[in-house]
Amino acid sequence: MNIGKRCHRGVLFLLLLGFAIPLFAQKNSKPNILYILVDQWRAQSAGYAGNQDVHTPQLDRLASQSMNLTHAVSGMPVCSPHRASFLTGQYPLTHGVFMNDVLLDTNQITLGKVYKSAGYQTAFWGKWHVDGHGRSSYIPVTRQQGFDDWKALECTHDYNNSAYYEGNSPVKKVWETYDAIAQTQDVCQYLTKQSKRDKPFFLVLSIGSPHDPYQTAPEKYQRMYAGKTFRLRENVPVELAEKVQQDLRGYYAHMSAIDDCIGMLRKTLHEQGLDKNTMIVFTSDHGDLVGSHGAWNKQQAYDESIRVPFLIHYPKAFGSKGKKSKALINSPDIMPTLLGFSDIKVPNSVEGKDFSRILMGQQKNDVSHTLISCVQPFGQWTRARGGKEYRGLMTEKYTYVRDLKGPWLLFDREKDPFQMNNLVGQPSLAAIQSKLDSDLLNELKIRKDEFLPGLDYVKKWNYVIDATETVPYVKINYQGLPITDTSSGYPSLK
Numbered sequence: 012m013n014i015g016k017r018c019h020r021g022v023l024f025l026l027l028l029g030f031a032i033p034l035f036a037q038k039n040s041k042p043n044i045l046y047i048l049v050d051q052w053r054a055q056s057a058g059y060a061g062n063q064d065v066h067t068p069q070l071d072r073l074a075s076q077s078m079n080l081t082h083a084v085s086g087m088p089v090c091s092p093h094r095a096s097f098l099t100g101q102y103p104l105t106h107g108v109f110m111n112d113v114l115l116d117t118n119q120i121t122l123g124k125v126y127k128s129a130g131y132q133t134a135f136w137g138k139w140h141v142d143g144h145g146r147s148s149y150i151p152v153t154r155q156q157g158f159d160d161w162k163a164l165e166c167t168h169d170y171n172n173s174a175y176y177e178g179n180s181p182v183k184k185v186w187e188t189y190d191a192i193a194q195t196q197d198v199c200q201y202l203t204k205q206s207k208r209d210k211p212f213f214l215v216l217s218i219g220s221p222h223d224p225y226q227t228a229p230e231k232y233q234r235m236y237a238g239k240t241f242r243l244r245e246n247v248p249v250e251l252a253e254k255v256q257q258d259l260r261g262y263y264a265h266m267s268a269i270d271d272c273i274g275m276l277r278k279t280l281h282e283q284g285l286d287k288n289t290m291i292v293f294t295s296d297h298g299d300l301v302g303s304h305g306a307w308n309k310q311q312a313y314d315e316s317i318r319v320p321f322l323i324h325y326p327k328a329f330g331s332k333g334k335k336s337k338a339l340i341n342s343p344d345i346m347p348t349l350l351g352f353s354d355i356k357v358p359n360s361v362e363g364k365d366f367s368r369i370l371m372g373q374q375k376n377d378v379s380h381t382l383i384s385c386v387q388p389f390g391q392w393t394r395a396r397g398g399k400e401y402r403g404l405m406t407e408k409y410t411y412v413r414d415l416k417g418p419w420l421l422f423d424r425e426k427d428p429f430q431m432n433n434l435v436g437q438p439s440l441a442a443i444q445s446k447l448d449s450d451l452l453n454e455l456k457i458r459k460d461e462f463l464p465g466l467d468y469v470k471k472w473n474y475v476i477d478a479t480e481t482v483p484y485v486k487i488n489y490q491g492l493p494i495t496d497t498s499s500g501y502p503s504l505k
């Protein structure tokens with residue numbers, strides 16, 4: 012063989028290698044994503060967040076190896092609005108899901124569709140709650156928003172033997188025993204199968220607890236807290252202490268059950284060799300007041316309602332030592348941030364911000380505030396219960412909120428973490444309030460949010476509501492059409 016020919020072959024080989032390496036590298040650089048979404052788990056209730064009463068060893072371990080977003084907020088803290096923002100990267104007035112039990116437009120460009128078209132196997136397990144056709148009706152493939160594999164139910168709060176539908180079958184199935192554990196075991200089997208495939212996966216495990224009813228976790232977990240007395244948050248009125256203690260026993264029991272699920276998932280990822288290239292996200296759709304400020308559940312602008320746990324375990328980007336960030340990541344920012352980590356182009360329909368480079372320290376954090384809102388109060392926070400529409404800003408230090416009449420709430424969360432002292436109108440803070448107010452009005456302008464009365468938006472989107480201004484999901488849907496699934500939401504094996 013002469014030298015020229017050998018050189019030629021060498022060049023050819025290098026050229027082939029040159030083409031082959033990036034292809035190979037690209038294939039392996041796409042991370043799998045396991046997105047664990049829980050329901051109504053407030054940021055303050057986790058061992059790693061400083062709560063010494065709740066037992067969450069798996070989450071504490073995960074946090075010690077993750078990026079912990081200590082200032083993550085659910086900008087419209089209630090179920091369907093958060094989920095619609097998570098799936099679309101849009102704010103509630105854009106996607107229109109500003110109330111529970113309405114349909115997310117099936118033409119939306121969603122996480123499921125984007126990951127699927129980027130070559131991912133997409134999967135959704137558990138609670139959906141953006142279908143608007145009743146809480147136990149079959150959700151056809153045309154409304155599954157791009158998820159290839161599907162074992163889901165719209166919504167239930169009976170976590171034992173709860174129902175679900177699989178793929179394109181309208182046959183109701185049952186998660187035997189406590190659903191979070193049954194779903195997790197099933198996801199572990201799914202992960203084991205996926206580990207043998209070349210395709211990366213994007214899997215959402217959407218767990219229905221620790222949302223109330225509080226006293227329904229498996230006995231094993233309830234026993235952990237039986238008879239225990241906890242430190243209550245300082246904003247829980249004394250007269251409610253006993254009820255709050257009892258509710259927390261159950262709330263924490265659900266959390267410890269979920270904590271075991273986290274352990275099972277991580278064990279499977281490790282055993283299947285998926286742990287290095289799988290990003291694990293753990294977060295919640297919103298928090299729960301559990302007696303703080305004399306209220307329960309969500310929608311309100313207080314921290315227990317609005318702040319959520321947010322862990323990103325991704326050693327490739329963050330190493331394996333725990334890190335913290337005060338980045339104000341909000342529900343619409345989740346989609347672009349996940350896509351950023353996956354190196355997938357963010358669609359133009361997305362309004363949220365890609366925080367991936369900020370979190371990796373490659374870009375300066377220029378986000379000083381983020382929008383919080385209640386477009387139309389309903390359900391557990393109807394007007395009769397004090398509910399009202401609001402718009403506000405969260406900064407690292409302040410919560411500032413306007414209602415329809417004008418400035419309403421101003422809290423310095425660093426000096427007053429329990430938000431007991433409303434500083435609105437205090438002369439000494441006039442300059443700060445004025446700056447927050449102009450930042451809020453500017454943010455509303457950017458979002459094209461006119462801050463109208465809630466019922467104006469209900470009318471604009473043609474939602475049918477009942478006397479409490481809530482979408483009645485039991486017999487008729489958000490369009491006023493009868494719900495054909497006549498089951499009560501409880502499982503039927505037929």
Ligand SMILES: [Ca+2]
Nearest residue numbers: 050051090296
């Ligand atoms: Ca929820």
